[in-house]
Amino acid sequence: MELNISIRKKLPHFDLDVTFGCRKGRLLVLVGPSGAGKTTIIRMLAGLDRPDKGRIQYGGETWLDTEKNLFLAPQKRRVGYVFQEYTLFPHLTVSGNVAFSAEDKAEVPSLLKRFNIWHLKDRKPDRISGGERQRCAICQAMARRPRLLLLDEPFSALDAVTRQNLREELQKLKRELSIPIIHVTHDISEALYLGDDVLPMVNGRIVRKWMVQFMLKGRPPVPERPAEPEDAYGYRDRQDLSILYNSLEMMH
Amino acid sequence: MKRFSLSLFVLLFALMGSFCPAAAAEKLIVAVAANFILPSGEIVALFQERTGITVEPTYSSTGKLYGQIVQGAPYDVFLSADEARPAQLKEQDLADEPFVYARGQVVLWTAKKSLQGAADWQSVVKNPETRKIAIANTESAPYGTAAMTALEAAGLWEALKEKYVFPQTVAQAFQYALTESADAGFCAYSSALSDKAKGGFFYPVPEAPPIVQAACVLKRTENRPAAEKFAAFLDSPEAKEIKEKYGYR
Amino acid sequence: MDPAPLYLSLKLAFVTTVVLVILAAPLTYLLVYVRFAGKSFFDALLNLPMVLPPTVLGFYLLLVMTPRGGIGRFWQAVTGSPLVFTFAGIVVASLVYSLPFAIQPMKAAFEKIDRRLLESAYVLGLSPLAAFFRVIIPNAINGLAASAVLVFIHTLGEFGVILMVGGSIPGETRVASIAIYEAVEALRYEDAAMMCLILVPISYLFLLLINRLTQRQIYGT
Secondary structure (H helix, E strand, O other): OOEEEEEEEEOOOOEEEEEEEEOOOOEEEEEOOOOOOHHHHHHHHHOOOOOOEEEEEEOOEEEEEOOOOEEOOHHHHOEEEEOOOOOOOOOOOHHHHHHOOOOOHHHHHHHHHHOOOHHHOOOOHHHOOHHHHHHHHHHHHHOOOOOEEEEEOOOOOOOHHHHHHHHHHHHHHHHHOOOOEEEEEOOHHHHHHHOOEEEEEEOOEEOOHHHHHHHHHOOOOOOOOOOOHHHHOOOOOHHHHHHHHHHHHHHO | OHHHHHHHHHHHHHHHHHHOOHHHHHEEEEEEEHHHHHHHHHHHHHHHHHHOOEEEEEEEOHHHHHHHHHOOOOOOEEEOOOOHHHHHHHHOOOEOOOEEEEEEOEEEEEOOHHHOOOOOHHHHHHOOOOOOEEOOOOOOOHHHHHHHHHHHHOOOOOOOHHHEEOOOOHHHHHHHHHOOOOOEEEEEHHHHHOHHHHHOEEEEOOOOOOEEEEEEEEOOOOOHHHHHHHHHHOOOHHHHHHHHHOOOO | OOOHHHHHHHHHHHHHHHHHHHHHHHHHHHHHHOOOOOHHHHHHHHHHHHHOOHHHHHHHHHHHHOOOOHHHHHHHHHHOOOOOOOHHHHHHHHHHHHHHHHHHHHHHHHHHOOHHHHHHHHHOOOOHHHHHHHHHHHHOHHHHHHHHHHHHHHHHOOOHHHHHHHOOOOOOOOOHHHHHHHHHHOOOHHHHHHHHHHHHHHHHHHHHHHHHHHHHHHHOO
16 A cells, blocks of 8 residues: 554543555545544644654655654655645735645646636635635645645535535545545545545544444454455445444443 | 731831831931042941931932932932032022032043053053043033043043043943943042052043032022031031042042 | 934944844744743743843943953954944844844744644645745734834833943944933933934834734734
8 A cells, every 4th residue: 555554642532543554546534523533643644743653654665663763754745735724825825825835836827727716816815715715725735746635624614515515626636636645524424425445533543343343242243354454444334434423422 | 816916006006107207307318429429428427427317318420410409309418520510509599609528530540451550641541552441421520521621631632532432420430441341441539549449550630620529508408407517517527538538639 | 413313323223123133033933933941941031131120231231241241252352343332332232122022022923823834834845944934924024023113112212221331432322312311411401302302203103103013913914
């Protein structure tokens, strides 16, 4: 797999302990209630946070290895990061933001057009709508030709209609790109709509499918032995996830 | 609780006591020119001992004190560093007839070893090693005016213009020279005789006129008898002894 | 009335402002963004000139600026001339005197910048130094302007410190505030009044400017 991450970190309310990977051209969703540690994980992927112990590898490159004391600065990772808010520079126009560290400044106009924000290019971020801002943020991230795209609840602050539109646009974008994309959300339907792979997270752990059955039936099941490790994920329908959350609520 | 109310009572009593104007009738506030700080300290102490009258001296530059008096400051006696200001006060009917209480002298003082042992003060100020010379403000400090007169008499005033530094008071001029911020300074003779001046060296400046320092009792004093007593004491033999010790005649 | 002290005051204020804004920016960056041991002590130290009486500050500055003192000796060695009683000397004194006034507005402006903007810049490939110039400064420009204006006014009115370390040399260190003081001492009240008459509107204008700048910060551009 293109991206591999395995980290552990002690957080105020629980311990974060996850291991997973993502392939090129796949969109992996980290879904779960707020505070489950999802944002911390993608911040680590970007290089903005560090685990107590762990490794992050991209292709042949080691971005982080606590045992060997290796750490690659965020500047060098070429990652695209879309925050929920405040991701655009308020002192620059839309085109200024996109061009900020564009790989090829000549490409900027076509990028703006492709993301449908060409007509906003001379406006400052405080003069455009929330949905337009997020589109601009994605455009800004893409201008750098990133190797990995990270989105941290990018649509949570928007209204339902805009959210749906942007989800569709992201779907389309995904099909054009061949990089791993990791998307964080607390919305189950968004997770199922967008995700090729869906990883529910609760209290710092990824919840695997067989664990749900274990919890429901009260006895250890025969663990599924998937063909490839990554197929241990894959909650494919809403019911699965709902069962998961309900059972977790029962546990607490 | 009892302890608390007792201490509160004592506190209130003490506060009341401090408000009693009982002994205030025998207190003088005396405005003294900055250069006369040291001798006046001793004279005041002696006076208090002899008469039991409390004296509170205030020190500042002559110019500032004069300005304050004209604006109505509550001083009883004014010890100036010149004759002009007390005379002006008399003219404005703010003071009694002034009298001379001391004669000071300007000297050139330096802390620097390399400037000591020269022939006279002129060679010190002309010396290229002397880069900065402190002179008290020539408009408002009589010692500064006297120094300027001496320099003009020696034909050096204009030539050495680049070297002058103008502190506000003659005491500050001494401080500059003492800390070697200035290579030499025109100071009061009394400064040159002080303990602080031990490591330094002074040159007499005969071209500078003596600083005739006059004092006067201010008309607005509310304690005329005490004020006049103090004025008289300034001329007493004991006061004279103190003054001579500090280089005043 | 001699105009030289007024020119000197303006010159001192201008030079001090330019130098201090440039010096204070990295210091403020340290205070806001970098974690280091003893930071609160450092912060308090930088604010000291604000609470010390100017004559106290001036007294200590004189001690270190004389040819025998630490800074004075260094200056003499590097430039061959003394620091005390020179224009450079009162600039140094003004820098110390107004340092807290430069830092405060800048600090407020830097702190208002969302960390995520900086993080976004890092992820987009900017080094911390590049981010300082391309993200922090442009978004703190109102704070920088307020700093500059505050330092300017503060330096125009500076008296006690310059009195101690300046030596009141005409054309070099006799700034307007000292000249006014000396005029009063020498009973030249008209001269004093004239200089005040010119200084007051200048200071007032700058105060107006500060108000406009800080208001824009509150209500948004």
